[in-house]
Amino acid sequence: MGEWGMDTRAAQLLAERHLAESLPLRWQHSQMVAATAAEYAGGIGLDPAPVVAAAWLHDVGYAPALRDTGFHPVDGARFLRREGWPDQVVDLVAHHSCSRVEAGLRGLTSELAEFEDVPGTYRDVLWASDATTGPDGTRLDVKGRVCEVVERYGRGSLVGRCMLAIAPELEAAVKRVTRTP
Template sequence: MSSELRLEARLTREQLIAQHELAGPLPRRWAHSQGVAARAGTLAEIVGDRAALINSAAVLHDVGYAPRLVVTGFHPLDGARFLRDEHGVDERVTRLVANHSFALLEAEERGLREVLEAEFPLLEDQLLVDALVYCDMTTTPDGEPTTAPERVAEIVSRYGADSIVGRFIRRAEPEIYAAVARVEAAMGNAQPR
């Protein structure tokens, strides 16, 4: 068996889905998704038995950007529908993907808030919601660690302050920083094993 096939055999189902949809058409988005998943791997101490769940959501959170999956143009909704309808992914994972990084605020900007809330209600597990925000908002588009303020600034710079994404991210900014702070506090309070 070639080393490439052995590596692929070790990938989770969710990693394979994300890789298949993103690696070819959107290699930078794939690098970001891998970086977000790597970040999620550092949170096992605070998420406990939900580590696989947050890892799955992390690697899949941007799958809705894949060109063949674009229906509404709103990647959290397009991605969550794809994961639910084509792959039967765990409902908690699809809800995390649909609502990642305060997507409800962007859905509102796009006139899709009611649709998003009806199909994919917010997950009530605040730690998992915060954990995914932390992983996404402390990872660059190239998959490298960064700070939340640097990430928000990069998003505004890339999309423009007056774009839908620029307006949304500025509205979400205080919530993003609060979520990141809660995760960092939980990490600081985690007892080494």
């Protein structure tokens, strides 16, 4: 399992070290994504440790010191792999929130392919947690989150286009995790 195991406190401290000062809004977002992941996991009887660790760390690739490709899921996952985090956490970070769509548009499909995409409940919990948390940690529904991102980046931007494309998958993940029809 790697040096870190499924230590959610270590994940929190690592995310804080890389995000709190340089990217305070990302830090606020990450705090609520982790809390939401714990809530969703508990609600469906899932061991929360892997997904809560991934939730704390899902945006660590935005940290200026960790930028390599400029695509935060890959940059964060590569960093975590170097640091000895378990594959399950690394893979969840790499593939959070349908990152394959944006990776394709960025020409980074092969870089993302370094990491395994494992569909299932853990992935759904992370996607749902990220998709229902605004940039400042505010709780939103998926439609609100998609609108917020599109407004922030612009409808024609790469990120805006990606959010519009992945919205149905994010909504489906939320439904599976919250068991809503």
